[in-house]
Amino acid sequence: MDNNGDEKNINIAESGDEDNGQIVTPWEVSAKDGGKIDYDKLIDKFGCQRLDLSLIQRIERITARPAHVFLRRNVFFAHRDLNDVLDAFERGEKFYLYTGRGPSSEALHLGHLVPFMFTKYLQDAFKVPLVIQLTDDEKCMWKNLSVEESIRLARENAKDIIACGFDVSRTFIFTDFNYVGGIFYQNMIRIAKCVTLNKVFGIFGFTNEDHIGKIFFPTTEAAPAFSNSFPHLFGSQDNIRCLIPCAIDQDPYFRMARDVAPRIGYQKPALIESSFFPALQGEAGKMSGSDPNSAIFVTDSAKDIKNKVYKYAFSGGQDSKEKHQKYGANLEVDISIKYLGFFLEDDAELEHIKTEYGAGRMFTGEVKNRLIEVLTELIDRHQRARAAVTEEMVDAFMAVRPLPHMFD
Ligand code: TRP
Numbered sequence: 001m002d003n004n005g006d007e008k009n010i011n012i013a014e015s016g017d018e019d020n021g022q023i024v025t026p027w028e029v030s031a032k033d034g035g036k037i038d039y040d041k042l043i044d045k046f047g048c049q050r051l052d053l054s055l056i057q058r059i060e061r062i063t064a065r066p067a068h069v070f071l072r073r074n075v076f077f078a079h080r081d082l083n084d085v086l087d088a089f090e091r092g093e094k095f096y097l098y099t100g101r102g103p104s105s106e107a108l109h110l111g112h113l114v115p116f117m118f119t120k121y122l123q124d125a126f127k128v129p130l131v132i133q134l135t136d137d138e139k140c141m142w143k144n145l146s147v148e149e150s151i152r153l154a155r156e157n158a159k160d161i162i163a164c165g166f167d168v169s170r171t172f173i174f175t176d177f178n179y180v181g182g183i184f185y186q187n188m189i190r191i192a193k194c195v196t197l198n199k200v201f202g203i204f205g206f207t208n209e210d211h212i213g214k215i216f217f218p219t220t221e222a223a224p225a226f227s228n229s230f231p232h233l234f235g236s237q238d239n240i241r242c243l244i245p246c247a248i249d250q251d252p253y254f255r256m257a258r259d260v261a262p263r264i265g266y267q268k269p270a271l272i273e274s275s276f277f278p279a280l281q282g283e284a285g286k287m288s289g290s291d292p293n294s295a296i297f298v299t300d301s302a303k304d305i306k307n308k309v310y311k312y313a314f315s316g317g318q319d320s321k322e323k324h325q326k327y328g329a330n331l332e333v334d335i336s337i338k339y340l341g342f343f344l345e346d347d348a349e350l351e352h353i354k355t356e357y358g359a360g361r362m363f364t365g366e367v368k369n370r371l372i373e374v375l376t377e378l379i380d381r382h383q384r385a386r387a388a389v390t391e392e393m394v395d396a397f398m399a400v401r402p403l404p405h406m407f408d
Contacts, residue, residue, distance in 0.1 A: 025205055026249050027142065029276060036283045039077060039248075039275055046251050048078045048273060055082060062086060063125035070118050070274065073341050078248060080258070081270040085243050089126065094407055095241035096233075097122055098224045098269070100133035101161065103153035104143045108160045109295035110375075111277030113382070114342070116164040118274070119245045123170060129233060129406035130171045132161060133224050137176040141213045151177055158394050160298060163385035166397070170406045172233060173397040176220055184229040187264075188219040194260040195219070203252050221250075222257035225269035232400050242269040247276060278338055280312040298383065302376045309336070309372050317357075317364035328360035329367075336364070336371045343374050 021032040024042060031037045043050055056071050070076050085095050099119045101112065123130050134157060140150035154175045161173065180188070197215070200206060206215055223229045227240035234240050244254055251273060258268040279294040293312055296305055316334030318324035331337050331354055344350050353370065356362035 024249055026252060029249055031283075037276065042248060043078050046078075046248070046255070048080050048248075048251065048271065049082075051077050051079050051082070051272065055079070058083075058086060059125075062090060065125055068118060068121040068125075069345050070114065070121075070342070072347070074275075075114065075342060076118060076245070076272050076274045078273040079271055080254070080273075081268065082243070082272055085241055085270045088241055093241070094128070095126075095243055095270075096128055096227065097126075097130040098133070098242050098244050099130070099246060100135060100221070100224070101157055102135045102139045102142075103150060103157040104139040104145070106153060106156055107297045107299040108157065109277075109297045110339075110342075111295065112160075113164065113298065114274060114277055115245055115247060116161055120164050120166055122243070122245060122272075123167060127408065128170070129403055130166065131224055131230060131233070132166075132171065132173040133221070134158060134173065134175040135217075135221065137180075137213075137220060138217055141211070141217065147177070151175065155394060158397065159389040160382075160386055162389045162393060162397055163382055165385065168393070168396055170403060171397055172230065172400075172403065173394075174400075175398070178398070179400070180220065183231055184223050187223040187226050187229050190264045191219045191222050191257070191260050192216065194263050195256060200256075203256055218253055218256055221253040222260070225254060225257045226261070226266045232402050233406065238265070239267050241267055244269050244271045246271065246273060248273040249276070277342065278335060280308060280314065280335055282314040282333065282335065283338065296375055296379070298379060298386070300379060302380070305375050305379060306372050309368050309375070313339070313368060313371070315364040315368075318360070321363075324363060325360040329357045329362075329364065331358050334364075334367070336367045339371055340367070340374065343378055344370070 021030075022038060022041065023030050024037065029037065051071070051074075056067050059071065060067050089095060097119055099115055101108075101116075119130060122128075134154040136147075136150040136154040139145055139153070140147055145153070154177075158173055158175075195218070200215055200218060204218060225242045225244060226238060227234040227242065228236055228238035244250075246254075251271070254269055254271055261268040280296070281294060293308060296308060300308070314333060314335040316330035316332065316337070318327055318329070329337075334357075337354060337357065340350055340353065344353075353362065353367060357364075357367055
């Protein structure tokens, strides 16, 4: 299916009924009856495209490097117009990457790292500039944080983002409270003029009780999708393509951006979208920053990781040794297997574990031990990188400056 035409007009406010209770908005992710999110349905409903094997192989060919594990394992599973971006790239045209984070908490969890790890791979593979938006304004409004606290959290979160290894010569990190203004703000107003109250209620599910800050906010997340919002990077060029790696719950913002783009004379942004990283307790939704036991945080110690995985990682193993040997584990619901799918890079080893565990020859404890090793190494590496990030480095990433080598 090609959807270069008008964006599907989806009314989130009503979509709960259509999908028997599955709700996916930027603020709420919940599956039907506490079950799993049905991603096929989501693709249909949102009108995006499935990221299939031929597209993954195309990315491998163009970048001359193996596909990232998140592509191989279908973590990034949907897209909009990715083929167009690749066509343009092959013709020698430029594009830039745009992603972001709402700084709602001090410590990021594993799920928060997923889009940044993937964006870092895209930046290295395509050698393109990247803008990262920290929506301190958003979290100030939605999480009821003070303006000052949101600003502080944005700067702390920037350090975790920098620790993911971004290249300062190709990366601009900005916070809304600092950067919104100038052409960026002009674009917000251009966008705002195209979106009626009716429409924004429909796309985002706002109600009459929501304050006006929330209703205007989507223009802030849409503006970075248009290249002239960054004059220090792109001058007055307003037609440089934008590719947005994000979790699929952010799709409504960019549906809106794509909808208005042709009307204000800009290119539609392309998207590459991921599924959600499951909570330790099971796959019903996203992890929660406010429930420390639902997630592994980047600040967790080796001991925390071990305890949480042993205690909370939902097991698909049978409840007695005999039954387990007879029936094997249910891999579909097993969280350790899911997490290894994200972070154990060795395909052969993952297959081996799945076969043995699924056949009941391997037990939950062994799988958990391997997961603990993998996560401990990942978190340890992150903590060391984070500790090396200085205030000067944060200032360097956030400086409004040209990036002369951003396409080299
Ligand atoms: N709204 C996002 C969040 O709460 C942050 C964000 C801003 C973002 N711009 C983005 C995420 C672009 C992905 C892509 O996390």
